[in-house]
Structures are given as structure tokens and as C-alpha cells.
Amino acid sequence: MRYLGSKVKLLDFIQQTITKYGIVGDSFCDLFAGTASVSDFFKGQYDIIANDFMYYSYVLSKAKLQNNGEPKFERFTREYKADVFEWLNSQTYIPDEKYFIYENYSPIGNRLFFTEDNAIKIDGIRFAIEELYANNFLSESEYFYLKASLIDCVTRYSNTSGTYEAFFKFWESRALKEFTIEPIEVSNCQLLRHHTIFNKNSNELIREVRGDILYLDPPYTVTQYASAYNILETIARNDKPAIKGVGGKRDKGSCVSNYCYAKKAKDEFEDLFRQAQFKHILMSYSNQGVVPLDELIELARLFAKDGTVHIDNLEYQEYQNHRSSNKRNGERLKEVIIYFEKDLNVIKSPLNYAGSKDRMYYAIQKHFPKHIDTFVDVMGGAFNMGINVAATRQVVYNDINPYIYQIVNWLLSTDKEQITQNVENCIQHYGLGKALEAPYLALRNCYNTTERNPLNLFVLHMYSFQNYIRFNSKQGFNTPIGVAGYSEDLKNRISHFVPRTPNVILSNLDYREVDYLTYPQGTLFYFDPPYLITKAAYNDGKRGLDGWSKEHEKFLYEILSMLNSHNYHFIMSNVKEHKGRTNVQLIEWAHANNFRIVEMGLSGWRYAKNEIIVTNIE
């Protein structure tokens, strides 16, 4: 089928790339399926998830993934004693007011997309298919197969250069031939696999699916598919849309692709890469696409395991001259495949901290905006959020608590092996062990009197009661011994505590002192305050520091409203209800400002809490 950006000729290239990089997996997501040629090619090898926001593409995907070669049309044949294609081609179709293609896209409507006879036949056949299906003579897969065959054939008789924004003023020979519907080619393989087909915006769907291989074939020119193939959309949808202009185009509706705009496309890619829950990401693109290849590669590096991104072009050579894509100085058009392994790990801070967000990271991330220039973790705590965020410019960690701030600073700025060495030396020196009180108290005493450094406090917290870092009013660490201690898991967490964004800035400010408005547009502020209606360790005993009160909470709402009025995005974690208590002021403020409250589900093993986020991100 004639289709802009069709990958029919590049199927071997895609397969070779998969083989070259030893990519294995069970599932394959074709997020921009178009004609579903890629899905059809791989449907015997993987469970396919196919998607495209155009409905005609959904029809093509359904036909190719739910059928194995041409279907048998048993019910139809039994009833009609005829071949369904011959039958559809031999009927006499009489136009009436339903005949939308005939009325609008043939000379009757002053447009020369199809000859009158062909337009009548296209309309007649599409209504006949609907009627056969409504009367139960077709199974669902047969129905989509026939619809797909019709769409496929229409492209062979249209009087256009291939798209449907304009028609030729004179008849092309292809358009003058008598329209016949023929079976669409669908590959034949054992249908042992399970395939799923969607008809959604790619950036919406990416938040709902997961798997092994993600294949991205986005538009890379300014041409909107919804406009270019608008007549195919009408045929597939079987509707009578309002149409406009010389070309009689239907409205693009919600199918305007941001991938076609130079300014927006990069944010869409950033969002796709961030949200993708797939081990391997393969993307077809061109050296002349709306986003320069170098910029895409740089973006991909932020999300790739070890920052490694591969790029191959059709001649099957490593793509060398990265800079040239910016200039496009007469360079030949090259189709490339960008490949990287997505880094899917959630980094867990070695600091055990009440309210840690590591387990909720992905649930919260789903609500991130498409572009994050700077991420500010205003109440950073153990830094479980900020450490995981890939921002294009920088991540800022802030916490009011100087002890926590010092530990995080030390963990980030000291060589990891050095940290474990020092931790192990300290444990050995004091003879620390799970629930061994005397050595613990000796270290605690040392910390409170002489060696007040982040290493000692960090080691203390590993052995302290429920890992509390709590101080008395004289700033003496006073948590008693607990039952936990140093472990392999902690050792791993220390060595993997490396921020996803290379550029991290730390500060030790009260949230009321942060200079919010100095941050660039595109900054996302994240707040994880103590919860007013639950009792966290930092809330009782106050750690010798300022506690969290209704006034603190109110001030925070004011900051969030202020950020909103300055067009910044924010996310605040909180709880709405807990053990019969409700945070009424939170709900009222969020409703009054039209902020979204999103339920995150239960968290906390000891005292389960119903976590929510409040955000101004649409």
C-alpha cells in the first residue's frame, strides 16, 4: 500500500538490527503502526502490541494481526454460496444520500479523487461490509479483513500522488480502471501469539503498556497523517464528517501529531523515552527528520543503560558524522535505526527513610510532564525521587534537615568503594551487629560528643530503631537500637546511588526559603512534605527541628498556587484520608484551584496509607 514512511522495504534492516544487537524478547510494541507492515512481519516471532491514532491504521492492524493469511469467510460462503470478494465486486450499487465518497470526492462533488463509478462502488462496498457484519455473516476478524482490503484497494484507484490533500486535475490511468476489491496481503504464520491492538495517542498508550521491544516509527516530516489520509479515515470510520476546502478535508480532530512540529517533537520523544517500560527501544528515523539526529541521540543517552546509544543506517554502517544532521547540507536522505537499552532500574537510596518514594516512583512518574528541564526535589529526604529523574538540564536536591542533607551530600560526592570501606571499617571498629546494644551506644556516644560526621550518623541509622534519625532538643541523636543492620542490599544501594541526571545541585533550605522563581520554565517542582494527618518519625519528636503544622501546610499550598500562577508544574505527594482522619484543607484547596488529585494506592507496610498526588499537570 502506498503510505508515507511505510517500512515495507526496511523490514530486513529492522530484523538485521535486532540480530546485530542480540535483542531478545517475547513482546514487541509497534507504537506507530501505520499500515501494520512491521507488526505483520514480526507477528510470528513476538506477542505484538500495535497502535496508531488513525482509525484506518487500527483497521489494518486488526486485519493483519487477527488473521493468518486470508480468512475463510465460512458463514458468508455457507449462506451466499459465493466468494465474498467476487460477490462484493458483482453487486449493483445505487447511490443514495449515504454515498458520501460519491457525493464529495467524485466529479459529482466537483472533486476528482475517484471516478463516479469507482466512488459509487467504494461507498457501496463499505456499506455492504457493514451490513454483512451487522447481520452476523462475518466474524470480527473477517470484518476487519474486508475493511482493510477496501482501504488497501482504494489507494490503488485514487487520482492523487499518494496522499489525499489534493487530487490531480486530469485523470491518472490508475484512477480510470474499474475499482475492484481484492484480498489484502496478510502474512501466514502459526497464530500462537497473543496480539493486542490499540487506537490511541502514542504518548498516552506508552503509560499503559510494557514489554520487551519497543519499535518506534514516528512521522519525521511536517506532514500530518490525519490530513494526508483523511479520506481513508472517513472510509474506515464510515461516518459523514464535516469537510472543508478544495480538497474536502475532514477535520483532524484529536489526531494532530506533535511529532510533525519541530518545536514539539523533541518533548514528545523525551516523554516516550522516559515513560517506556520496555527493555529495548528501536526507533526508525531519518537524518532529515524534524528533530536532528544528534539531539535525539543525546536525549536517548539520558534514558539508556550506561548512556549507550547505537545508530545504524540502511547501508548497515555505523552512523559516523553526528554533526552533519544539523546542517543537512545536501546530504542524501538516510533512514536510520536508533537503538538503546532502556535503563529501567529504580535507584533506591541507601538511606532508609520514613516515607521513601522508591516503590511509588513509576506510579508518580506517569504523571510527569513531557519535558523536564529541571527537577527540584524540594523536600528531598533520602533523595529517592530526584535520583531517578532524568532531566535535560539538572536535578536539584533540597532538604531542611542538615543531618539528612549532609548524609546525601556525602553519599553522592564520595567514591562508592571508599564509602563501603569506611562503613565496614566503622562496623568492625565498634563491633556493631543487629540488636547489639553496647557497641551501638558506644558509636552513638562518639557521634554525639566528638565525631559528628555523616559516616557515623549513616552507620548509626542502619542499626537504629526502625532506622529513625531522631534528635533530642540539644541535637543529640537519641534513637535506641533496632533490629536491622548493614547488609548486601545496603552495599548494593550505596554503589548504585548515582543520579540519572549528571548535573545535580544540593541545598539545605527551608522550603519557604527556596528561590522558586529563579528556575527556568520547564522546571518540575516535587514536594514530599510530612503528612499532616499521619504520624511519621520526622513529625513526632520533631528531630530537634521544626515540626510540621497546619501553618506549614497552608504555606506550602500558597507556594504551589504561586508556582501554578507562574506556569510551573508541580507534584505534591500526600494523603487524603488516614485512620478516619481527612485532610479537609488539602481537598478544599485542590478543588478550589482545579488541581488534580490522583490516587496512588496503598503504601507503607506498617501503617498502610492511601497515598495521593496533587498536581497541576493536565
Ligand SMILES: C[S@@+](CC[C@H](N)C(=O)[O-])C[C@H]1O[C@@H](n2cnc3c(N)ncnc32)[C@H](O)[C@@H]1O
Ligand atoms: C512513519 S508512519 C508508520 C509507518 C509504518 N511503520 C508502516 O510501515 O506502515 C507514522 C505513523 O504514526 C502515526 N502517528 C503520528 N503521531 C501519532 C501519535 N501521537 N500517536 C499515535 N500515532 C501517531 C501516523 O498516523 C502514522 O501512521
